[in-house]
Amino acid sequence: MNITSEGPLKSRLCHENEKIKCSILKYQLFTNKNKIIMAQQKMTLALFSGSVDKLTAAGVILSGAAADDMDVDIYVLLMGARAFKKENIEEKGTLAELPHLQDEFFASLERLKVNTWIQFFKDAKELTNVKIHICGLAGKIWGGEKLEDFNELADDICGIGEYITSAQEADVHLFI
Amino acid sequence: METSELKALTVDKTVDARGTACPGPLLAAKKEIAGISGGQVMEVLSADEGTKRDIPKWAQKKGHDFMGVVEEDGYFRIYLKKG
DSSP: OOOOSSOHHHHHHHHHHHHHHHHHHHHHHHHHHHHHHHHHOEEEEEEOOOSHHHHHHHHHHHHHHHHTTOEEEEEEOHHHHHHTBGGGTTOOOOOSSOGGGHHHHHHHHHHTTOOOHHHHHHHHHHHSOEEEEEEHHHHHHTTOOSGGGBOTTOOEEEOHHHHHHHHHHOSEEEEO | OOHHHHHTSOOSEEEEOTTOOTTHHHHHHHHHHTTSOTTOEEEEEEOOTTHHHHHHHHHHHHTOEEEEEEEETTEEEEEEEOO
16 A cells, blocks of 8 residues: 555555555466466376276266366276286276176167277377376286286376375375 | 357357267367367257256356357257357
């Protein structure tokens, strides 16, 4: 606030001006902060399941995150790592839920032209920053020691500490 | 906007996502809106009921103007103005 010798009117005007400046500054900080938060929004997904129903659900959720421009870290744990092995990429897979309705499930996916789970993951990687980390232990369980043992979607092999850190930092954290 | 106003709009881009289920129309909208300029209008055609709610919410978050939905026979026209 500026105090002048030119009388109360100007003093009041200066005061009002400062208030407006403060409001603008607050708004800018608020909007800038929002932009920073939007840019840094992150989803961490622990992908334990290797069954096609859950992988498809993960793919749909991943697509939503991609549409929202979120950064996504996927940590592929135990059973999930098998689905990412190179030799299993063409495997039709099995269902974790309602396995007796498997034929109906696959027929519906085909009729509705729903992407395969792998296509959902590929598309999301093209749209946003998606990193797929294979748990080192999970990889070993299924005979995968090195990155080249997994399909091209996998970015690296990691330890569990990295997953915990990512989950702590995430705005959205899911376990599938 | 009223249906008649929406139908009278000059559309700069039409995205036909009627062949895809959720999340196909949303992803198509996201991909295609990148190809138009701010202030231009895009319509998304979708036969997926959930898209009617999904795209307006997405547009609001992304700073685009959701203008309205017109229901056609078996599908929707969703109008957006790029922000």
